[in-house]
Amino acid sequence: MGKGALGKVYQPGEVITRQGDVGDCMFVIQEGQIQVSIEQDGVVTPLRVAGEGEFVGEMAIFDRCVRSATLQALDEVRVLTIDKKNFLKRIHEDPSLAFRIVQTMSRRVRELGGELVRLKQEVGAGDSGGRAPGNQDH
Amino acid sequence: MGIFTFGKEWAVGETELQLKDGSKVAVIGGGPAGSFFSYFLIEMAERAGLEINVEIFEPRDFSCPAPAGCNMCGGIISETLVQNLAAEGINLPSSIVQRGIESYILHMDVGSVRIEPPIQEKRIGSVYRGIGPRDIKERKWGSFDLHIEQLAADRGAKVTRGRVDRVTMENGRPSVAIKGGEPQIVDLLVVAVGVNSPTLKLFEELDIGYKPPKTTKAFIREYFLGEKVIAEELGASMHVFLLNIPRLEFAAIIPKGDYASVCLLGEAIDTKLVDEFLSSPQVKNCMPDSWSPEPRSCQCSPKISVEGAIHPYADRLVFVGDCGVTRLYKDGIGAAYRTAKACATTAVFEGISSTDFEQHYWPLCRAIRQDNAIGKATFSATRVVQALKFARRALLNMTAKEQKDPDRSKDMSHVLWDMFTGSAPYKDIFVRALHPRFISRLGWELLASALPHRRQDHLH
Numbered sequence: 378m379g380k381g382a383l384g385k386v387y388q389p390g391e392v393i394t395r396q397g398d399v400g401d402c403m404f405v406i407q408e409g410q411i412q413v414s415i416e417q418d419g420v421v422t423p424l425r426v427a428g429e430g431e432f433v434g435e436m437a438i439f440d441r442c443v444r445s446a447t448l449q450a451l452d453e454v455r456v457l458t459i460d461k462k463n464f465l466k467r468i469h470e471d472p473s474l475a476f477r478i479v480q481t482m483s484r485r486v487r488e489l490g491g492e493l494v495r496l497k498q499e500v501g502a503g504d505s506g507g508r509a510p511g512n513q514d515h
Numbered sequence: 516m517g518i519f520t521f522g523k524e525w526a527v528g529e530t531e532l533q534l535k536d537g538s539k540v541a542v543i544g545g546g547p548a549g550s551f552f553s554y555f556l557i558e559m560a561e562r563a564g565l566e567i568n569v570e571i572f573e574p575r576d577f578s579c580p581a582p583a584g585c586n587m588c589g590g591i592i593s594e595t596l597v598q599n600l601a602a603e604g605i606n607l608p609s610s611i612v613q614r615g616i617e618s619y620i621l622h623m624d625v626g627s628v629r630i631e632p633p634i635q636e637k638r639i640g641s642v643y644r645g646i647g648p649r650d651i652k653e654r655k656w657g658s659f660d661l662h663i664e665q666l667a668a669d670r671g672a673k674v675t676r677g678r679v680d681r682v683t684m685e686n687g688r689p690s691v692a693i694k695g696g697e698p699q700i701v702d703l704l705v706v707a708v709g710v711n712s713p714t715l716k717l718f719e720e721l722d723i724g725y726k727p728p729k730t731t732k733a734f735i736r737e738y739f740l741g742e743k744v745i746a747e748e749l750g751a752s753m754h755v756f757l758l759n760i761p762r763l764e765f766a767a768i769i770p771k772g773d774y775a776s777v778c779l780l781g782e783a784i785d786t787k788l789v790d791e792f793l794s795s796p797q798v799k800n801c802m803p804d805s806w807s808p809e810p811r812s813c814q815c816s817p818k819i820s821v822e823g824a825i826h827p828y829a830d831r832l833v834f835v836g837d838c839g840v841t842r843l844y845k846d847g848i849g850a851a852y853r854t855a856k857a858c859a860t861t862a863v864f865e866g867i868s869s870t871d872f873e874q875h876y877w878p879l880c881r882a883i884r885q886d887n888a889i890g891k892a893t894f895s896a897t898r899v900v901q902a903l904k905f906a907r908r909a910l911l912n913m914t915a916k917e918q919k920d921p922d923r924s925k926d927m928s929h930v931l932w933d934m935f936t937g938s939a940p941y942k943d944i945f946v947r948a949l950h951p952r953f954i955s956r957l958g959w960e961l962l963a964s965a966l967p968h969r970r971q972d973h974l975h
């Protein structure tokens with residue numbers, strides 16, 4: 378990565394932020410790819426791969442919960458950090474600064490909706506009794 | 516009955532001073548202010564479902580070496596601007612950022628101290644506004660201004676190479692013409708030229724109450740050192756100097772790709788002052804052994820704004836960036852971004868009358884002006900430190916202790932970081948300097964430095 382490359386460089390496999398950590402910033406990927414994954418009951422589920430220009434960890438800007446996912450460099454990745462406190466201050470001056478983040482979140486809600494429908498349909502199709510997924514006992 | 520237009524109810528017949536589908540907007544100046552304005556105007560118009568024709572008039576070709584393509588500036592993109600642009604989806608590629616800056620080194624006669632950023636990351640970029648100095652040998656990096664102009668062009672703005680030499684008002688609408696060209700009447704004229712532009716004179720004759728900003732002269736000189744030498748000698752650090760040289764307010768050496776930019780701010784900067792600074796041991800210490808003040812690659816003495824313009828708006832006419840209001844000494848490109856965007860938002864969502872600009876654009880300009888007044892007071896305090904050796908020693912010791920001890924609060928370091936980088940408003944810096952802990956620690960260091968047996972000069 379060049380002398381003029383802004384941000385911080387992470388090596389392949391390096392964890393940028395871990396699920397459960399306190400989040401006080403978001404990231405914008407400048408180069409490379411990041412694996413977003415969630416761990417539950419000891420099982421790591423890869424959610425998606427984020428690439429150049431994408432926002433990751435943006436929920437930390439707007440809520441006070443801990444990180445919901447782990448971000449890990451897939452290859453050599455360069456990431457720019459946006460500080461929560463200063464960024465919120467700037468949004469107060471110029472609310473449209475949050476427009477692209479809201480756009481990103483909106484797109485992800487759509488994608489999650491689509492994913493939920495797909496999963497429900499899969500569960501429904503696999504249910505021999507043909508019950509609706511929402512009526513299952515577990 | 517009224518017509519609802521973007522959050523504003525207009526009586527029939529009063530919708531004239533609004534942008535509509537097909538409106539023509541002329542932007543004089545394709546530097547950051549003009550290009551950011553065009554970019555955001557088109558983006559916001561798209562969000563509002565409007566199609567607007569934007570034409571940028573820019574005489575310079577930013578792909579040419581200085582002075583044909585240079586906008587005469589130190590070329591620092593502040594960490595606030597880098598983050599804001601990233602949030603806007605504008606990421607600065609390494610093909611235009613000559614060097615990522617990761618720390619500042621403060622040099623004084625009593626010693627030097629490195630100031631690390633709040634987080635270990637390169638979030639400040641050094642750039643050339645054009646392609647580089649007059650004697651550029653190899654074009655390894657692109658022009659910052661060209662990059663932003665291209666972003667506006669990619670959004671749909673038309674870029675016309677030519678200098679506007681006629682501006683008139685025809686039946687309440689602006690008319691502009693480039694040298695040798697036919698005049699064209701537009702719905703909105705945006706002036707985004709620098710304070711060095713001769714175009715500004717055209718508006719003093721328009722009788723709109725506009726008075727250009729008050730200016731002073733800065734000094735910028737470029738030295739070719741080569742990429743390897745820059746990395747070894749200057750590193751990824753901006754070198755700032757607080758030296759007891761009369762009339763010198765601020766001095767910095769900014770590492771670029773192959774070059775080092777020397778920037779001086781102060782009153783009536785002349786050859787004597789420049790020579791005194793360049794021959795100081797502090798400058799010689801951070802430059803290579805073989806370096807001497809001559810020969811140089813190129814130099815300029817651009818005017819910089821020190822007090823904003825008077826009444827930078829009228830019906831269908833508005834001034835953004837340096838020719839309107841900018842920040843004192845620092846982060847001029849950041850101010851161009853902020854004023855350009857606020858102006859574009861006003862034009863699309865509020866209107867293009869003098870009243871619209873006064874109510875929705877001017878408050879940001881006024882806030883910057885007020886902050887500059889605090890900035891002037893802050894720089895006055897710096898002058899006191901420059902003049903008193905024990906105060907310089909106190910500042911050095913306080914900063915060095917903070918940088919050495921990771922658990923110690925970084926009171927002075929944050930104040931200096933924000934002063935040098937232009938990342939925070941001057942008001943924030945001033946408030947931080949009024950914190951009781953800051954005052955008590957500085958008071959202690961001043962006392963200690965004034966005692967004869969404690970006087971020691973350090974290199975930290």
